[in-house]
Amino acid sequence: MTLLLLVAAIASEVTATVSLKLSEGFTKLVPSIMVVVGYGAAFICLGQALKRGMPVGVAYGIWSAVGVAAIAVIGVLFLNERLSPVQVGGIALVIAGVAALEFGGMR
Template structure:
């Protein structure tokens, strides 16, 4: 059974990924609609992350998952949708981030 703090954490990750994905579209925060959606997504991401931590999710684990999974998702979005180059170093870096998050979770950090 999935615990509710993890649902909020996944929501925080999704909102952070949305906000970060929109950064290029804001054109330096000069375009109103993408800027508003970006800022609302970031605010929602922090609120959901705070809720997850408040409800018994250790902050170190929550932040590691939030930043690690968000980073992996943004790299994938950049490659697939924003025509960013893929490299061996980029792949290894993402795998190391995911590995680090996994070690934190498997190591009983909860």
């Protein structure tokens, strides 16, 4: 259940972040509402995952790494953004760092 809540938190945060871009500085109503609802849902779901025993470092690490990677891919595919090789490498390092955090705690 904690992993499902974390997935919901990530999906909500990614939706809110894309909506933030689409809101054009909160000048468009529907994307602006999606920002508030999405970030609210993300924090509620993350809080519930933590309440159910997921370690905060692991939860936040996974949430941020998957969120960064997802937003970068969505930006390239749908928002006409570009990623340099250095940026791609940086995203890979973030993901590697989270993997190290996750697997480093296994005994």
